[in-house]
Amino acid sequence: MKRNLGYIKAVFLLLLVGLLYGFAAERHKGRKISEVKVKFTDSENLYVTEQVVNKLLIQNNSSVSGIDKETLDLNRVESLLNEHEMIENAEVYLTLDGKLRAEVSQRKPIGRVVGNSSFYLDKNGELMPLSQFYTARVPLMFGFDGSNVKKAYGIVNHIKNDEFLTRHITGINRLKGDKYILELRELDFELYFGDSNNVALKFNNFKAFYKKAQKENKLDTYKKVNLQFGDQVVCTKK
Template sequence: MMGGLGYIKAFLLIALVVFLFGFAEKRQKSRKISEVAVNFTDTENLYVTEEAVNKLLIQNKVASSGIGKETLDLNRVEGLLNKHEMIENAEVYVTLDGKLEANVSQRKPIGRLVGNSSFYLDRNGELMPLSEYYSARVPLLFGFDGATVKEVYPLLKYIKNDEFLTQHITQISRVNTNRFDLQMRKMDFTVYFGNAENIELKFNNFKAFYKKALKDNKLDAYRKVNLQFGNQVVCTKK
């Protein structure tokens, strides 16, 4: 059995461990933020740069002037980043060595409105300003404004998820309420798409027409391809 001296030694050992743990934790919390690291979650072109994110944090007195880890409000930092017009989502944490790390997901444009004002429509159907760092290669949108551009969102979303359409469609024009014409890369004909209904059927019909016309070497023979008539493609020759 453990004698009185043994109990005292055990008590002192436990007390020492608790003290050291508490001291280390207090010291860890009091450590200053040593640096900021911004990690983008994809490898696409940057619409916002690491320098721009760092500038935002510095302007809001985050990780500047030797701020301590204990006083740093991570929710506030995430809120600041998520309010940035080019950021879709940001997750922030502090490493054991005092580094503030931010994992940033950018907003993804899928169409660009051209007119009196220019802006993107992003993959969530929200308006997105142009970037000073990079211009996205997305279909140009004509005849829209901030109030009507969301009409074309279902069409843009479908195009974005289809490799063939992404490669070939360069322009969408609004010719009437919820009715659209499409322009193709290196093609003289206009595609009369109509409204944003039966999107998959219309594009499948178009792909079948394109494949057949390409095989027959007749893509240059048409000036209009109409997809508005149900399960058929109506073409007008030059």
């Protein structure tokens, strides 16, 4: 008799736990999203704003409070964010207390094409549209279009990743045959780069030349500095 009573109590407890769990699960599913928060992971320059991301997060609904957890399709919302032309990657999740979170990495421009059509070249060598919210301070690129801009990616990317070059080089002009002239921020001589081969060597030669000429106070005495030969810097005086 005592054994049967113990079985009955055990079954009753299991049923009670199951009912409580089911009730809690249903209540959790039906809870409304109480807050939406967007975190931009690695940049203060907003090529896409929090308001734009919020609109995508709530799937074009006018009020977050009107959406419950079951209604929100996280995979769909995450896909919408990742399809946005200014976003490189987005991760969307819900916290246990019903808050919607999104961590967003923006695309990063390294050069800006100026001409009949204007756009950025991003850090992955892909074309990126201009933003209505922010203008990146990157070298301007003249004489380019979508068909040839990627050929200069190695040059632009090297500039972006070098503090000295970023400080001094403001523009790139494309010539016929995919040869390039670089524009400098303060100096008025022409910096002829040639083609996009031996990028690191050419820039190292330029930095060595700059340091030596600056020490000798001769930077203003040149009208052209030619880096195209790779193993040497050829200078033409004014």
